[in-house]
Amino acid sequence: MPPQRWHPHLWHPTTQVASADPPLRAVRGRGALLELDDGRQLIDAISSWWVTLHGHAEPSIAAAVAAQATELEQVIFANFSHPPAEQLADALSARSGLERLFFSDNGSTAVEVALKIAWQWWRNRGEPRRQLIAFEGAYHGDTMGAMALGARSPFTAPFDELLFEVARAPWPATWWGDEGVEPRERLALERLEQLLETPTAAVILEPLVQGAAGMAMVREGFLREVERRVRAAGALLIADEVLTGFGRTGALFACQRAGLTPDLIALSKGLTGGFLPMGVTLAREALHAGFIGASERTFLHGHSFTANPLGCAAALASLTLLEANPGRYERFEARHRPHLEVLAQHPKLRFPRLIGTIAAIDLVLEKPGYFNPAGRIVQRRALAEGVFLRPLGQVIYLLPPLCLDDTQLEQCYGAISRALEAL
16 A cells, blocks of 8 residues: 655645655545545545545546537637536526526636626616614635635635625524524524625625535525525625535525525535536526626636536536436435434434534533534545545535435445544
């Protein structure tokens, strides 16, 4: 078995070289499995940072990308259109109810685009609104605008003086058996109402699940009450569905499950099935209309790889797969449930929660937090059993590809249970 090592020229994301384990070296992927250069196979239990929707090397998406590569691989989208972009725009508009689509490169940029559209739309109307509202614990990306919308944390600390102010409302996260959720929801809504007394450009939220915050889940009814108050205040509502889109919460979009009708939706991650980087921001037609007219009304934003034809082809193939078998994401929650119910009885765990393909639970720790080493211990032990996890501090979660079979799902839960003995 070759030793793990750091490559002399690579710089890995969110990784402290002084204390982290060297990276594993993947050479291929098939379905829910990753194969390493030493021959080991690992279940990718977190979909490679939540992007690998159907599984690695999914044949129909690979074929769609290959076919498109022989026709048109890239063209400047400021001056051209092309069939894959038009087809994807038609498909996503029909399924989201939002008429306009702006392409970008990833989740952070999809949020940046939504933020800039919302801000400039009010400015174009001659009614500039100076307040933005987000929720405590939020994460919306690592570019400057998206980072400003997110909660302040060790991730933002080096840049806090560069980030603009954002008003924040509480996020009443809940779990199985939570008897105190209703008072927390009332307090959160009261605070939101107070904030909305100031003219507000937009309110942004991650519908149903705050991912990076530790899979912090809220109830559908709470989100509908949030929207009701946003509408009453005349503000725009932005849904960050970078994580939750494309079946992850048991519906095609989390907004549909929650009964929300946002003005803007940011999409990425599962958009292309994990094959290629791409972001999309969906917007209501009325927002697009607000940019038509004099040159100063133009939305002067763009990316070199906007609407890349290969990414569009992958996204179309992924969407076809989703719609050919919606039961794969609609039934995943029921597959998780019996395993999570058993795991939740472990004395070292608390706060079990579940929605769609996402199951999460917290370690019982004296000092919980992102940098507590307990998560890394669980990760190492699960790895020894052929399961790749990446706990979020004290939060252990599973967010696997839709192709994961029942035997593999059972292996994931078994590996978590046995890893707890190392704590």
